[in-house]
Amino acid sequence: MTTGIAVLNFGEPAEPEREAVVGYLERIFLANMEIEGDTTPEEARERARSLAERRVPALLEEYEEIAGSPLNAHAEAQAELLEAELTDRGYDVTTYRGFQFMDPFVEDAAEAAHDDGVDQLVGLPLYPLCGPSTTVQALEELSAALDDLEWSPAYHEITGWHTHSAYLRLRADAIRRVLDQNGLELGEETRLVFSAHGTPTYYLDEGSRYVQYVEEYADVVNKMLGSPGYELGYQNHANRDVEWTQPDVEEVVENLDAERIVVDPMSFMHEQSETLSELDIELREEAEEQGMEFFRVPVPYDDERFIDLLADLVEPFVADFDPEYYGFQSCMCRDDPNAMCLNAGRNARAEREK
Incomplete structure (x- = not known):
């Protein structure tokens, strides 16, 4: 197949x-x-x-x-490496890149797969934290593209995967690497700041669990680092007259009493404008104005373990065994029978406990 x-x-x-x-x-x-x-x-x-x-x-x-965003090039390399890894595992696969807002678009990926005549299609958003305007919207676009093509292959969607142990480990290791390379130890003088991509609170009011995922990620990675404590802020884009997630990461930094900060851009798996400009330039300036040294954790987009992780996520669907064996359950954030994630079990348990 x-x-x-x-x-x-x-x-x-x-x-x-x-x-x-x-x-x-x-x-x-x-x-x-x-x-x-x-x-x-x-x-x-x-x-x-x-x-x-x-x-x-x-x-x-x-x-x-920043001389243009490297996001697209990073995504292309990841797709090629994922195809190579799955091929090495013995599967007949082809990867297709699809961007929500740049060429090649999501519908282009669907059309290319259709033209190649693949037997089944797997939608895999590379957003670590499942959000309504990212993971969910990207998959809605992919599903709509299949409808427009009047094409009905065997179809699967992968949504939330930030709880995967290999993912959490590689993110914690990326923070440790920055600490070791600079002779730093987290504590009162050196504070860890998690910076999450913001989202309009409209989506939270509509039922999105994005903030829950942000907070649990930060808590688990903090514990993997020995529980040194942390701050959490959001990178909001105040270009619309709507409310956004709080607190802004700039406000977090303004109110910190520390000698230095180590910033982890937790919402991203590529370097892009939100990391290279908003953090490396704008937030660095804010920190230095407060008299603090600034260290930013590089996004581990090229970590070999990340490609292995993506291959592991896809493998049950490619190998045609029960995804629940790997912990997948029907997604509660995307109301579609084809959507599965690693978050659903905890979400269902939380709903029962309310």
């Missing part, structure tokens, strides 16, 4: 070109227009364009500072 794996991600402009950045922003704002209430399609497009034009100068400056 031939298997296609749609490796899904956000996407970012690889070059600091204005029109590319405007189009990218328009697509983001339009895809999440529901947070602003009811609008007609025409009003939504106009509003998305207006928001994009407002945001583009600052974001274009960020991309110019």
Whole structure:
């Protein structure tokens, strides 16, 4: 049986070109227009364009500072390595990249798999923490693309996987590496700061468990590091008149009394503008203004163990054995019979205990 794996991600402009950045922003704002209430399609497009034009100068400056985002290149390399690893394990697989907001789009991945005539398709978003506008939305787009193609292969979706032991270990090891390389020890003088990608609270009110996943990740990794304590803040994008997750990571840093901080960008599995600009430039400046040294944990996107982890996630679906053997259960964040995750058991238990 031939298997296609749609490796899904956000996407970012690889070059600091204005029109590319405007189009990218328009697509983001339009895809999440529901947070602003009811609008007609025409009003939504106009509003998305207006928001994009407002945001583009600052974001274009960020991309110019970092010479364009490396996210797409990192994602391409990961997809190629995943295909190679699964091939080495004896499976007939092809990976297809699909970005939500840049070319190649999610629908392009679906169309390429369709044209290749694969027998089954697995949707695999590379977002560590399952969120409504990332993991869930990417898979909704993939499912919609299959409908548009009038194609019904054997189909599976993988949603939440941040609790995988190998993932937690490689993230904790990445923090340890920064500490060891700089002769640091976490404590009162050297504080660990987890920086999570923010989300509008609209999604939380609608039932998203994103903040739960953020908090449990931070708690577990802290314990794996010997429980030195930590701070948690969100990277919010205040370009809409809506409420976002709190506290902002900038406010966390402003209120810290320490000599230095070590920042872990917990929501990302690629280096991108949120790490290279928002953290390495903007948050570093904030910390240094407070008289603190700044250390940022590199995203372990090229750790060989990460590719093994992705292959392990996909393997039950490729090898056609019961995914529950690996701990998968029907996803509670994505209401679709094809969606499975590693979070559902804990979520169901929490629901029973309420």
